[in-house]
Amino acid sequence: MSVLVYVENAGGKFKKSTFEVVSYAAAVSKQLNTDLIAISIGNVEQSDLSNIGNYGAKKILNVSNDQLKTFVNQAYASIIAEAAKKESASVVILSNSFTGKGLSPRVAVKLGAGLVDAAVELPKIENNVFTVKRTAFSGKAFATVELTSAIKVIALNPNSYQINESNDVAVVENFAPELNDSDFGTMVSEIVRASDKIALPDAELVVSAGRGMKGPENWAMIEELAKTLGAATACSKPISDAGWRPHEEHVGQTGIAVSPNLYIAIGISGAIQHLAGVSSSKTIVVINKDPEAPFFKVADYGIVGDAFDVVPKLIDAVKAYKAHS
Amino acid sequence: MKILVCISNVPDTTAKISFSGDNTQFNTTGVQYILNPYDEIALARAIELTENGKGTVTVIHVGDINSEPTIRKALAIGADDAVRVNSAPRDAYFVSSQIAHYAKEKGFDLILTGRESIDYNGSQIAAMLGELLNIPSISIVKKIDIDGSKANVVREIEGGKEILNVSLPFVASCAEGVAEPKIPNMRGIMSARTKTLDVIEAVSVDELVKFTSYSVPAPRGSVTMLLDNEVEKLVNLLHTEAKVI
Numbered sequence: 001m002s003v004l005v006y007v008e009n010a011g012g013k014f015k016k017s018t019f020e021v022v023s024y025a026a027a028v029s030k031q032l033n034t035d036l037i038a039i040s041i042g043n044v045e046q047s048d049l050s051n052i053g054n055y056g057a058k059k060i061l062n063v064s065n066d067q068l069k070t071f072v073n074q075a076y077a078s079i080i081a082e083a084a085k086k087e088s089a090s091v092v093i094l095s096n097s098f099t100g101k102g103l104s105p106r107v108a109v110k111l112g113a114g115l116v117d118a119a120v121e122l123p124k125i126e127n128n129v130f131t132v133k134r135t136a137f138s139g140k141a142f143a144t145v146e147l148t149s150a151i152k153v154i155a156l157n158p159n160s161y162q163i164n165e166s167n168d169v170a171v172v173e174n175f176a177p178e179l180n181d182s183d184f185g186t187m188v189s190e191i192v193r194a195s196d197k198i199a200l201p202d203a204e205l206v207v208s209a210g211r212g213m214k215g216p217e218n219w220a221m222i223e224e225l226a227k228t229l230g231a232a233t234a235c236s237k238p239i240s241d242a243g244w245r246p247h248e249e250h251v252g253q254t255g256i257a258v259s260p261n262l263y264i265a266i267g268i269s270g271a272i273q274h275l276a277g278v279s280s281s282k283t284i285v286v287i288n289k290d291p292e293a294p295f296f297k298v299a300d301y302g303i304v305g306d307a308f309d310v311v312p313k314l315i316d317a318v319k320a321y322k323a324h325s
Numbered sequence: 326m327k328i329l330v331c332i333s334n335v336p337d338t339t340a341k342i343s344f345s346g347d348n349t350q351f352n353t354t355g356v357q358y359i360l361n362p363y364d365e366i367a368l369a370r371a372i373e374l375t376e377n378g379k380g381t382v383t384v385i386h387v388g389d390i391n392s393e394p395t396i397r398k399a400l401a402i403g404a405d406d407a408v409r410v411n412s413a414p415r416d417a418y419f420v421s422s423q424i425a426h427y428a429k430e431k432g433f434d435l436i437l438t439g440r441e442s443i444d445y446n447g448s449q450i451a452a453m454l455g456e457l458l459n460i461p462s463i464s465i466v467k468k469i470d471i472d473g474s475k476a477n478v479v480r481e482i483e484g485g486k487e488i489l490n491v492s493l494p495f496v497a498s499c500a501e502g503v504a505e506p507k508i509p510n511m512r513g514i515m516s517a518r519t520k521t522l523d524v525i526e527a528v529s530v531d532e533l534v535k536f537t538s539y540s541v542p543a544p545r546g547s548v549t550m551l552l553d554n555e556v557e558k559l560v561n562l563l564h565t566e567a568k569v570i
């Protein structure tokens with residue numbers, strides 16, 4: 001028996017959500033009194049591979065192959081399922097990242113396993129009943145799901161589990177599963193990454209703005225505040241619908257759901273659909289000129305004021321704080 | 326070209342989310358149901374791709390008779406015909422298995438779903454279908470262009486995008502950017518009434534997961550209000566009290 005965790009990389013580097021998922025999987029392997037084994041696919045440096053031991057993996061299977069340098073959904077799913085069989089894994093854990101969302105369902109079907117995605121807590125294992133809590137109704141509720149299958153697959157939401165570090169190294173073992181031509185149905189022709197920006201789904205700090213900003217020409221101060229804080233930028237739906245900001249920034253029930261440590265909402269009223277996607281943020285700051293704006297009801301800190309006056313002052317205050325810390 | 330679009334029937338975005346029966350059941354009293362917003366995007370793209378006699382769009386839904394208004398809406402928007410698998414949509418694997426069973430020998434060139442349903446937020450159907458039908462699947466797609474038997478697809482990744490080439494048939498889960506949702510016109514609404522809506526029975530599927538209970542998030546603590554010139558104080562509180570910067 002073992003627990004297997006898939007360690008996703010972006011351009012050959014592991015991401016924060018990868019360390020979260022390994023930390024989570026390590027805790028699950030403790031619950032089950034078994035070892036944690038990781039699997040990496042693509043070209044990742046040896047030192048980064050063995051570093052996965054820091055987060056609790058004993059061993060890491062390394063599938064390094066030029067054909068697999070970029071993501072190939074079917075081939076990756078086959079390899080992870082192969083590894084699960086080879087290591088007799090009873091639980092397979094992945095990140096519920098954009099890539100993980102394409103991968104975990106295929107892995108589950110291959111293994112005849114039940115899948116809980118959007119998981120936000122460690123499983124509860126009592127009297128052989130294995131349940132996992134996940135988000136539902138776009139953040140308006142949680143559902144507890146029992147996994148009744150012998151093999152279980154869990155996809156963990158980013159930003160929902162604390163990273164735990166130690167000083168261990170993982171043994172790197174090369175793994176060369178047989179590849180099937182029919183698994184190469186998709187081919188990546190190009191990857192575009194905005195290198196100067198923090199990706200919203202992974203962000204710990206988010207500065208978000210809405211219609212109160214009046215027009216796209218006023219986003220410079222939003223970007224400056226985000227940059228000063230080291231935050232990602234986001235927006236409400238009408239903003240991306242109007243083309244003021246790209247769709248990737250749209251948060252809410254019909255956009256992406258985020259749960260950063262800090263969410264600053266500027267000139268956003270706090271409609272139910274917007275709140276659905278952001279209300280699991282740890283700390284919420286609302287800046288709005290209308291004291292009756294519904295967003296204040298879910299805020300931790302609120303300022304009633306004009307964004308055009310408050311935001312520049314806030315940028316200066318953050319700069320002053322950064323200069324001292 | 327034959328396209329299959331998988332649609333779900335979800336509570337309206339303003340619906341009050343509550344649970345009954347000792348928190349084991351979603352309380353549907355007074356809840357309005359709508360066509361899942363992401364499925365509207367998938368449907369709109371399917372209609373664009375088959376316009377002017379270039380093909381047909383079938384919608385499929387797993388659910389009971391109460392979902393028929395949502396299916397009719399999809400027909401009014403422009404789907405050619407519809408299939409309803411007559412069973413509660415127990416879980417994603419159950420739903421995918423029903424759709425795969427239906428689609429298996431029908432020769433669909435493309436199968437589209439929404440990126441997720443706004444009720445259970447599972448984004449599993451597209452990839453499960455791909456696996457069950459043994460064809461490629463691409464999740465969270467922002468653009469689909471078809472050229473003969475090949476397609477060029479853009480998928481979202483954290484902080485960027487990936488551009489992929491794939492041959493038909495394949496499955497894609499659609500997000501914003503793929504198409505603008507279409508609003509049904511009068512002609513569409515009239516013709517929807519007479520379009521074919523086949524009802525088929527479900528096949529049996531192993532139960533691998535069970536939704537056992539629900540809860541709502543704990544209410545947030547009270548808000549600390551500051552004056553519009555207290556920005557230094559805010560920064561200080563974020564550092565010392567909230568400990569987020």
Ligand SMILES: Cc1cc2nc3c(=O)[nH]c(=O)nc-3n(C[C@H](O)[C@H](O)[C@H](O)COP(=O)(O)OP(=O)(O)OC[C@H]3O[C@@H](n4cnc5c(N)ncnc54)[C@H](O)[C@@H]3O)c2cc1C
Pocket residue numbers: 209210211212213235236237238239250251252253254255266267268269270271272273274277287288289290293305306307308338362
């Ligand atoms: C099916 C459906 C799905 C939806 N999904 C989403 C979703 O996923 N995400 C989402 O965000 N919305 C969604 N919406 C839209 C949602 O209902 C709201 O319309 C939207 O969130 C409002 O955006 P807003 O807060 O930017 O604009 P508004 O509601 O217009 O609010 C603007 C706010 O700015 C304040 N303001 C104005 N000027 C200033 C100033 N100078 N300084 C400070 N504050 C100022 C105002 O007081 C006001 O509170 C959805 C709607 C539907 C019907």
